[in-house]
Amino acid sequence: MTSAIAVAGLRKSYGDHAVLDGVDLDVPRGTVLALLGSNGAGKTTVVRILSTLLRADGGTATVNGFDVAGQPEQVRGSISLTGQFAAVDQVLTGRENLVLMARLRHLDDAGRVAGDLLTRFDLTDAADRRVATYSGGMRRRLDIAMSLVGDPPVLFLDEPTTGLDPQSRTAVWATVRELAGSGTTVLLTTQYLDEAEQLADRIAILHRGRIIVEGTLAELRRLLPPATVEHVEKQSTLEEVFLAVVGSGGQAGR
Structure with missing residues (x-):
């Protein structure tokens, strides 16, 4: 297919x-x-x-x-789904969230799976902190990491x-x-x-x-008309x- x-x-x-x-x-x-x-x-x-x-x-x-x-x-x-809002358990640590997801997917060596994803998303230093202490960006990274457990x-x-x-x-x-x-x-x-x-x-x-x-x-x-060429100064x-x-x-x- x-x-x-x-x-x-x-x-x-x-x-x-x-x-x-x-x-x-x-x-x-x-x-x-x-x-x-x-x-x-x-x-x-x-x-x-x-x-x-x-x-x-x-x-x-x-x-x-x-x-x-x-x-x-x-x-x-x-499949895996990452919604508009991070669906992570704030009482658990980042590592515990990933281990839980790996066990729910019946994967072997859930700890290794969690460790690999923590490294991949640059969350190793915060792995054993409760997610309630994470910034919004860190929670979103953890959320996406959880969606990748099991390689859907x-x-x-x-x-x-x-x-x-x-x-x-x-x-x-x-x-x-x-x-x-x-x-x-x-x-x-x-x-x-x-x-x-x-x-x-x-x-x-x-x-x-x-x-x-x-x-x-x-x-x-x-779908649009052909572009016209103009010389302009590009600003950052x-x-x-x-x-x-x-x-x-x-x-x-x-």
Whole structure:
């Protein structure tokens, strides 16, 4: 199978309000697809249906070859989901959160799995502190680390960098690139257009309940008139200035 996620005619309404009105989507294996749309466009609804947290009113959807409605257990065994808010236990330490997730996935050597992810996300120094003492950026990094326990073939990231400082955001971007490079399929929803430009192999725009355009960034750019050449002085962005001043290493949030 070439498609990790295949959606056809997906519909969902809340009362008289149709949130999804025939969504069609195809995500090839090992690619990153960015799902864009304004607030209330239905991006999170799509993710919730695909991750079996919400039942569609109509249409079909498969994830990793399994039907979302008919084979929910197999779908859940194939995915991980990182929502808009960090879902970590603040009473436990960072290490304990990861060990718990590894045991829930019935993995051998949960301690080693936790240690590897703590190192990967630059959380080793804070591993044995309660998560309640973590900054927002550290909690988000831990949340994404937990979603990678067990190396799921499909990962849903629902606005994963909302509220993060530039350094933590850059670290998340690096992780997504690494995942895609290793063959993980990622469906990413985001409000940040530059994030989609940086990470996505393909981009889909959801508007009024439908995917109105989908393609690579180059393909989408061809929808506009040809660019005109102008000679202007390029100024550094504020984010570039910030990272140059404080450094772009993984020390954010400490």
